Amino acid sequence: xTTTTPKLPEAVLPDVLENPPARSRRSSAPTADRTALxxxxxxxxxxxxxxxTMHVVLLVVLVxxxxxxxxxxxxxxxxxxxxxxxxxxxxxxxxxxxxxLYEAWFDINISKYFVNTVxxxxxxxxxxxxxxxxxxxxxxxxxxxxxxxxxxxxxxxxFVPAVVLLVPLxxxxxxxxxxxxxxxxxxxxxxxxAGASAFNVVLVTRFxxxxxxEIFEAAKVDGAGPFRLFWSIVLPMSKPILGxxxxxxxxxxxxxxxxxxxxxxNPDLQPLSVRLPSLEATTDKGTLMAAYAIATIIPILMxxxxxxxxxxxxxxxxxxxx
Amino acid sequence: MxxxxxxxxxxxRRTPVSWVRGGGLTTLVFALPMLVIFGVFSxxxxxxxxxxxxxxxxxxxxxxVGLENFQRVFADPVLPMAVRNxxxxxxxxxxxxxxxxxxxAVLMSExxxxxxxxxxxxxxxxxxxxxxxxxxxxxxxxxxxxxxxxTIIGYVGIxxxxxxxxxxxxxxxxxxxxxxxxAGGTVIIYLAALTxxxxxxxxxxxxxxxxxxxxxxxxxMPQLRGVLLITFILQIIGTAQVFLEPYLFTGGGPANATVSxxxxxxxxxxxxxxxxxxxxxxxxxLMLAAFLAVMSLVYFRLTRSWSTS
Numbered sequence: 001x002t003t004t005t006p007k008l009p010e011a012v013l014p015d016v017l018e019n020p021p022a023r024s025r026r027s028s029a030p031t032a033d034r035t036a037l038x039x040x041x042x043x044x045x046x047x048x049x050x051x052x053t054m055h056v057v058l059l060v061v062l063v064x065x066x067x068x069x070x071x072x073x074x075x076x077x078x079x080x081x082x083x084x085x086x087x088x089x090x091x092x093x094x095x096x097x098x099x100x101l102y103e104a105w106f107d108i109n110i111s112k113y114f115v116n117t118v119x120x121x122x123x124x125x126x127x128x129x130x131x132x133x134x135x136x137x138x139x140x141x142x143x144x145x146x147x148x149x150x151x152x153x154x155x156x157x158x159f160v161p162a163v164v165l166l167v168p169l170x171x172x173x174x175x176x177x178x179x180x181x182x183x184x185x186x187x188x189x190x191x192x193x194a195g196a197s198a199f200n201v202v203l204v205t206r207f208x209x210x211x212x213x214e215i216f217e218a219a220k221v222d223g224a225g226p227f228r229l230f231w232s233i234v235l236p237m238s239k240p241i242l243g244x245x246x247x248x249x250x251x252x253x254x255x256x257x258x259x260x261x262x263x264x265x266n267p268d269l270q271p272l273s274v275r276l277p278s279l280e281a282t283t284d285k286g287t288l289m290a291a292y293a294i295a296t297i298i299p300i301l302m303x304x305x306x307x308x309x310x311x312x313x314x315x316x317x318x319x320x321x322x
Numbered sequence: 323m324x325x326x327x328x329x330x331x332x333x334x335r336r337t338p339v340s341w342v343r344g345g346g347l348t349t350l351v352f353a354l355p356m357l358v359i360f361g362v363f364s365x366x367x368x369x370x371x372x373x374x375x376x377x378x379x380x381x382x383x384x385x386x387v388g389l390e391n392f393q394r395v396f397a398d399p400v401l402p403m404a405v406r407n408x409x410x411x412x413x414x415x416x417x418x419x420x421x422x423x424x425x426x427a428v429l430m431s432e433x434x435x436x437x438x439x440x441x442x443x444x445x446x447x448x449x450x451x452x453x454x455x456x457x458x459x460x461x462x463x464x465x466x467x468x469x470x471x472x473t474i475i476g477y478v479g480i481x482x483x484x485x486x487x488x489x490x491x492x493x494x495x496x497x498x499x500x501x502x503x504x505a506g507g508t509v510i511i512y513l514a515a516l517t518x519x520x521x522x523x524x525x526x527x528x529x530x531x532x533x534x535x536x537x538x539x540x541x542x543m544p545q546l547r548g549v550l551l552i553t554f555i556l557q558i559i560g561t562a563q564v565f566l567e568p569y570l571f572t573g574g575g576p577a578n579a580t581v582s583x584x585x586x587x588x589x590x591x592x593x594x595x596x597x598x599x600x601x602x603x604x605x606x607x608l609m610l611a612a613f614l615a616v617m618s619l620v621y622f623r624l625t626r627s628w629s630t631s
Binding site: 034035036037038041042047051054055058059062063065066067069070072073085086087088089127130131134135137138142144150153154157160161162163164165166167168169170171172174175176177192193195196198201225226227230251254255258262272273274276277280285289292295296299300302303307310311314315 | 541
């Protein structure tokens with residue numbers, strides 16, 4: 001959504017995404033992927049010892065600094081409240097309390113907010129995919145005379161900071177055009193603005209630009225119309241970029257806070273991110289930590305499953321804060 | 323750009339019929355989602371922001387007030403604090419968060435086994451929902467001696483700290499969490515840039531007898547300067563709009579020590595007992611955007627000769 005739209009100047013885009021990715025995971029040519037240290041550097045005992053030590057230290061730092069807080073969260077989720085408050089770092093001094101998870105899911109209705117979060121993410125994904133693929137198709141493949149103006153207008157929004165949109169966008173949701181009732185407390189208020197991601201349109205257009213034109217011509221000769229070409233040729237050939245756009249659409253929606261806070265005032269409609277801060281003060285710590293863990297597990301699982309897409313997309317600057 | 327790849331255009335005069343036959347209507351159908359969504363949810367709010375900053379509205383009656391919104395923003399005694407805090411946040415975020423991902427990425431690019439594990443670990447905090455991260459860290463910053471961080475620093479003999487409760491340590495505490503949440507993304511950007519360094523340069527440096535550190539310093543670093551310049555300004559643009567950390571950690575306290583500019587915009591519009599002051603909110607957000615735009619232009623002008631990418 002508006003507050004998390006990634007921004008980047010075109011210069012950050014490396015070639016990776018513009019060419020369909022190579023099939024094999026490891027390149028067999030050793031000369032192609034050398035780094036600052038050469039093979040002969042690695043043969044020298046002193047270099048080898050220094051760098052191996054640094055790598056072990058780095059691994060320990062990464063585990064403690066990046067994963068440590070999450071491991072603690074996982075531990076808290078199944079620890080009795082008294083132990084969380086008195087001895088937060090002790091490992092289960094008084095046993096494990098699995099019922100934290102049960103209490104979070106049922107007693108404080110995390111299940112409901114979880115479903116809201118999933119529905120919001122799914123709708124935002126549909127909206128972003130629809131706008132990015134059809135928009136990219138127009139700008140890259142159909143190319144009407146006015147394409148360059150549309151492209152410029154879309155690109156220009158990349159340079160407008162999200163902060164400018166916040167208040168006026170809220171007022172537009174309050175009094176949307178053509179619809180005579182407010183979209184506040186409607187999922188559409190989150191789904192529709194999510195589609196306006198210039199970053200997605202740029203990524204998809206760039207990818208379409210690099211698809212071989214001969215295939216389009218051949219399909220046209222065989223009688224495929226623009227819809228057929230879009231659905232049966234362009235989209236299936238673009239799975240790599242659609243995967244990247246998809247995982248970032250879902251994660252961005254899951255992470256979003258400010259926008260759903262503004263437009264979904266009814267607690268029954270709020271996603272986890274909006275609901276958790278208001279539960280913080282009144283909920284038992286054990287239950288609360290279980291709720292945090294439930295809110296975190298889906299993005300983490302998605303990351304573990306689609307790791308390569310995440311890292312490829314993040315290399316494009318997708319993680320840069322807008 | 324000039325070839326119309328798929329649409330056969332008649333060279334005759336264009337009429338509505340020839341436009342539809344030539345595929346103009348189909349193209350428009352495909353373009354509709356993009357035009358409508360960007361029009362209504364991107365361009366309309368941008369235009370509206372400019373208009374609203376010169377207006378006063380209670381959503382029923384709207385009147386033009388000239389520069390009054392801007393004058394009232396400047397008269398707000400909280401504004402200088404918000405600007406100072408935001409600048410301080412951005413500065414601390416650079417000190418904490420700018421060199422570390424670079425060092426980590428350079429080290430990681432030399433890893434020979436399980437390279438993927440390193441980048442996965444580094445990136446993991448980025449996918450954690452920011453609200454959960456902030457609330458979890460808020461618990462870590464528990465000022466009691468039994469708090470998580472106070473327990474840890476107690477191991478090395480440091481007395482318990484007030485963290486978020488004190489005006490001096492609140493902001494660094496916010497930045498520490500923000501760095502935890504964001505650094506992984508920067509690491510991955512640098513790793514991607516490192517794979518693009520031309521390998522012949524390393525070969526050439528070796529022929530000239532460069533040491534390992536010589537290669538890192540004289541080949542890798544200069545080759546990264548383009549991406550380093552960009553991540554620098556992007557980080558400043560991002561941190562200048564910090565909202566979540568002050569809002570959830572401290573609500574701007576203690577004693578406005580962590581109020582950020584965006585938190586002030588939010589307060590004007592949505593936490594106002596007198597009803598939302600949308601004019602002042604848009605005026606302040608436009609000034610922030612204008613400042614960022616001018617700063618970026620000056621930055622790229624100044625560094626243009628330096629980055630030859």
